[in-house]
Amino acid sequence: MIRYKLLQFSFILFTGVASVWAQPNTRGSGPPNVVSSTPQDTSLFSSNRYVNRALIIANNDYPKMNGSKRKLPGVEQDVPALKAFFEKQKFQVKVLNNLTGSELNDEIGNFLVENDVENARLLIWFAGHGHTLEEVGRKMGYLVGVDGDIPDQKNTEAVRAFKKAAVELSAIQNKTLTNRNALHVLFVFDSCFSGLAARGTENSEPSYIQAKLSGRARQYITAGNDKQLVNDQSPLRTFFIKAIQEGAADTNLRDGYVTFSELSGYLETKVSQLTHDPSSGLYPQDPQWGDFLDQNLNNGDFVFKVENYVPLPSVPVLTERTCESPVINMLSLPNVIKVKKEVTMRADFGGTNPQFEWHFGDEAPKIGSNFIRHTYTKPGQYTLRIVAKNECGEDQYSSPIQVQNVCTGLYCGVGKWMIRTLVGSGAAFAACRGAGRCGANSGVARPPVPPGN
The missing domain is CATH 3.40.50.1460 (Rossmann fold)
Known part of the structure; x- marks a missing residue:
């Protein structure tokens, strides 16, 4: 229901x-x-x-x-x-x-x-x-x-x-x-x-x-x-x-x-x-x-x-300060990032009211909080870099990001391979034929012929 x-x-x-x-x-x-x-x-x-x-x-x-x-x-x-x-x-x-x-x-x-x-x-x-x-x-x-x-x-x-x-x-x-x-x-x-x-x-x-x-x-x-x-x-x-x-x-x-x-x-x-x-x-x-x-x-x-909190060993005692330097502890990202799809990113942190710079590797950085949304327009390997700053100092955190095409899996992979094979071999055959050097021993194969033709 x-x-x-x-x-x-x-x-x-x-x-x-x-x-x-x-x-x-x-x-x-x-x-x-x-x-x-x-x-x-x-x-x-x-x-x-x-x-x-x-x-x-x-x-x-x-x-x-x-x-x-x-x-x-x-x-x-x-x-x-x-x-x-x-x-x-x-x-x-x-x-x-x-x-x-x-x-x-x-x-x-x-x-x-x-x-x-x-x-x-x-x-x-x-x-x-x-x-x-x-x-x-x-x-x-x-x-x-x-x-x-x-x-x-x-x-x-x-x-x-x-x-x-x-x-x-x-x-x-x-x-x-x-x-x-x-x-x-x-x-x-x-x-x-x-x-x-x-x-x-x-x-x-x-x-x-x-x-x-x-x-x-x-x-x-x-x-x-x-x-x-x-x-x-x-x-x-x-x-x-x-x-x-x-x-x-x-x-x-x-x-x-x-x-x-x-x-x-x-x-x-x-x-x-x-x-x-x-x-x-x-x-x-x-x-x-x-x-x-x-x-x-x-x-x-x-x-x-936390109800069942057990303190971690050797936790440092916080001294009285008006400001604490930022520390980025963890970055939360989706498991898979697809191109042209908005994703949510979050950085967990400590420190006094830091400002965050988000460098996505594909455009100018964005300034804001520890929570942000972003859309990658092209697939590829990117490096996400986060900078947290306040008047006491700054901290940085980097993480590689793989942005994938919407087309994934065996079907898309085989389809792309077939296109590359047909186009590549077809171009080579046309070139050798124009030079009059296409033959059984020329080293250039004819383009693959679909079954039944």
């Missing part, structure tokens, strides 16, 4: 449809079923310093929809594991099941207003159907309440009814940006989830983690892009828990922390690899992620603490 295709946010927010968790005992026409929990023990992140609160909206029953779109069993199956995981991470969790469009709009707004306080770390997770409408040349994304149905775009009345039962993503962004006091706000649409993971410990964080924690952030992760159908039995839940509990996404010096950048890159890579494998039987998904467009709210990062 799949969730219905969701949406492209009119600013920068791209999202697939939701696929998480819910308890189906409440329908959208009645009051929402609320499950609240308050963890008793404290931790470094949650005690005194931060207020960790999560709102889970799980819509799994759409009475007005037909066929496989009505029920989303993956939502119901995922919610117990996810709710338990958040509680273990010291979140106060509120679960709302099967909300109508108006309830969805009100509850998101109320959650942001009630928690508009200093040092609040807020997570809003929506699980359910989403849809994209194209109006006046723009794609507008919507989260669908349980009183809604997916409309025929050409049916004006159906579109009008749909909008009454849905919430436009631009409205959600506006609500988010009016919450100015909370430290971090993260929206998760579909089958991945995030927040501030914390465990009780008396150790202080490294300075670069403290810098990420102290700045404000408004971020999002989605299950796929606006052109994809997202699997109801979502792989993102498995990869997310693995990323935090086992530290699979802890690529930066294995420091025991998973930042938003590390997590989103890990999910993007793992989910794409799995779902694009034909043997998986899954619909292809390419997770999207990013920040809301407000520079004043993009100075920090969500940070998770």
